[in-house]
Amino acid sequence: MLRKWFREEVLHNPVRTFLMIMGGAVVILVPVSLGWEWISGKVMPNTSFGLYDRSFWVGLLVNLHGSVLELGVFGFLILWADSKRSISQEVKRFREDLSDYSFLDFDEVNLKKVGSIKRLNELGVYDIDVQNLCVNRSSLKGLVFESTRMIGLKAEGARIQNVVFRDVKMRSSRFSGSRISGSSFEGCHLYKTSFTPLDDKEAELRGVSFKGSVLERSDFTRAGLQNVNFNDCDLREVVFKGANLKQASLKRASNLQVERLAEAECLDYVKLDKDVLEKLLELRDDFKYQGAGHEGIEPSDYRRNCQ
Numbered sequence: 001m002l003r004k005w006f007r008e009e010v011l012h013n014p015v016r017t018f019l020m021i022m023g024g025a026v027v028i029l030v031p032v033s034l035g036w037e038w039i040s041g042k043v044m045p046n047t048s049f050g051l052y053d054r055s056f057w058v059g060l061l062v063n064l065h066g067s068v069l070e071l072g073v074f075g076f077l078i079l080w081a082d083s084k085r086s087i088s089q090e091v092k093r094f095r096e097d098l099s100d101y102s103f104l105d106f107d108e109v110n111l112k113k114v115g116s117i118k119r120l121n122e123l124g125v126y127d128i129d130v131q132n133l134c135v136n137r138s139s140l141k142g143l144v145f146e147s148t149r150m151i152g153l154k155a156e157g158a159r160i161q162n163v164v165f166r167d168v169k170m171r172s173s174r175f176s177g178s179r180i181s182g183s184s185f186e187g188c189h190l191y192k193t194s195f196t197p198l199d200d201k202e203a204e205l206r207g208v209s210f211k212g213s214v215l216e217r218s219d220f221t222r223a224g225l226q227n228v229n230f231n232d233c234d235l236r237e238v239v240f241k242g243a244n245l246k247q248a249s250l251k252r253a254s255n256l257q258v259e260r261l262a263e264a265e266c267l268d269y270v271k272l273d274k275d276v277l278e279k280l281l282e283l284r285d286d287f288k289y290q291g292a293g294h295e296g297i298e299p300s301d302y303r304r305n306c307q
Contacts, residue, residue: 022072029068033061087123094120095130102133105154110138117143156198177201184209193218216255222265240264250276258283 094116101109113135117128127148134154139161146166153173160175163183171191177198190213195203202222209229215238222242229249236255241263249271250256258279261267267287272280277289 019076022068022076025064025068029061029064033065091120091123091125094125098128098130098133102130105134105136107137110135114138114140114143157201175203177203179204180208181206182208184211185213186211188213190215190218192216195219195223196221245270247271 097116098113101113104110113133117140120126120128121144126144126146128145128150129148130150132152132154133150135158136154137157138155139159140155140163141159141161142163144164144166145168146164148168150165150168150170151172153170155178156174156176158175158178160178160180160183162181165183165185165188167187168185169189171189171193173190173193176194176196178195180203186209188210190210193215195205196219197203202224203220204224205226205228206224207227208225210233211229212232214234215230216234216236217238219239220243221239224244225240225248226244226246227248228245230253231249231251233250233253234255235250235253235257237257238260240261243264244266245261245264246266246268247270250261251271251273253273253276256276258276261276262280262283267280267284267289269288281289
């Protein structure tokens with residue numbers, strides 16, 4: 001385990017390798033210099049081999065101190081600048097790969113694009129600015145997209161797990177038939193984004209957060225939206241027809257059209273503002289809901305099977 005860490009974290013990093021060498025030199029030089037009186041008096045008090053007498057070793061120690069100091073400062077700065085240049089070149093290459101192959105929809109190419117995004121994240125780059133990026137049928141896990149544009153993203157039939165989209169402009173994106181879990185779209189612009197079925201396979205979103213996002217005219221037809229967070233979202237003309245909104249939260253949502261919400265298949269325990277809930281109950285009375293002073297209210301004619 002230690003050997004693997006040393007190989008991956010130190011030997012593959014020029015700056016860390018340099019610091020390790022300089023550290024080793026300091027560990028040797030400082031104790032020898034501090035104990036020089038004892039060493040010169042006990043080990044070689046009168047030892048002399050030509051020029052190699054006591055004064056020679058004293059001068060050598062002094063010069064080594066100067067060399068270590070110079071190498072430590074200037075060498076570190078040079079290696080640090082070279083490391084930054086190498087990282088910049090890598091970032092440029094990965095960005096170019098994403099841009100060049102963004103439109104192509106082949107499983108091998110999509111896998112390569114996801115790999116490029118992972119490498120960029122590892123290099124601390126989260127502004128993946130690519131339009132019409134296609135990653136259909138891919139597996140996206142633990143990725144971060146932040147403060148960027150990904151307009152027209154295509155992730156149909158994809159598996160998206162623990163992915164963060166934060167302040168991303170991604171209108172006209174497509175997540176049809178995708179499985180999304182533990183992910184968040186916070187403060188994103190998702191105008192006309194599709195979460196519709198793909199080849200009779202519904203989109204499934206479990207524990208996903210859209211908090212503070214713009215979802216105007218997005219389509220969630222027949223989507224599984226259990227425990228999804230729509231708080232503070234703009235839901236103008238959003239389609240919920242046939243969707244499962246069990247325990248979803250739509251608190252403080254703006255432009256929410258109750259008539260469209262009523263078209264959902266399941267509304268059990270959906271969290272709504274009081275005025276919205278009252279309007280919804282005028283259109284639908286066949287779902288369980290939270291009521292004041294009640295753990296949950298179940299209508300007498302409840303028949304829906306929400307899973």
